[in-house]
Amino acid sequence: MKVELKITADQVLYLQKKLQEVAVIHPREFVRLSHSKKIENSLLLDCFDKISSKADSISRKPTIFDHKKKYSISFKYHEAAILGTLCCSLKQLEPKDHHNYSLANSLFLLIDKKTQ
Structure with missing residues (x-):
């Protein structure tokens, strides 16, 4: 099942920044993680790839009129x-x-609404 999110450029860049912290994990640290954390980390790496490609396309063509424009990103349900779990913990x-x-x-509420 696909989940289509329509988010602003600010939200895309925010997610890219936060997911980049997850993406730069050292292999030695990854080995020490629990099984569930390894799964979570690898799923977030896939999300990071999608979001960073969208962020790169946004940064290539910036205009002041695109401030409120929504960009569509498609994710698998998982x-x-x-x-959404990451956004919930970031919110705290x-x-x-x-x-x-x-x-x-706003990201948490949007994702929660789409995954219900």
């Missing part, structure tokens, strides 16, 4: 579900009055 880590909190919260 990728969207793990991305961000300060409540910060712009990043609103990005994480």
Whole structure:
């Protein structure tokens, strides 16, 4: 099952930044992770590939008129579900009055609505 997300450029760039932290895991650290964390990490790496390719295409053609434009990214159901879990945990880590909190919260709500 496919899950189609329509998100803004800010949300794409926010996810790229947060997923990049997951993507640069060293093989020695990966071996030490539990089985479920290894699965989660490998799923997030697939999401990172999709999001970073979308972010690269957005950054190649920036205009001031694209600020509110929504970009469509298609995920498999399990990728969207793990991305929703990540956004939920990011929401708890961000300060409540910060712009990043609103990005994480809006992404979580969108993904949660699409995966129900």
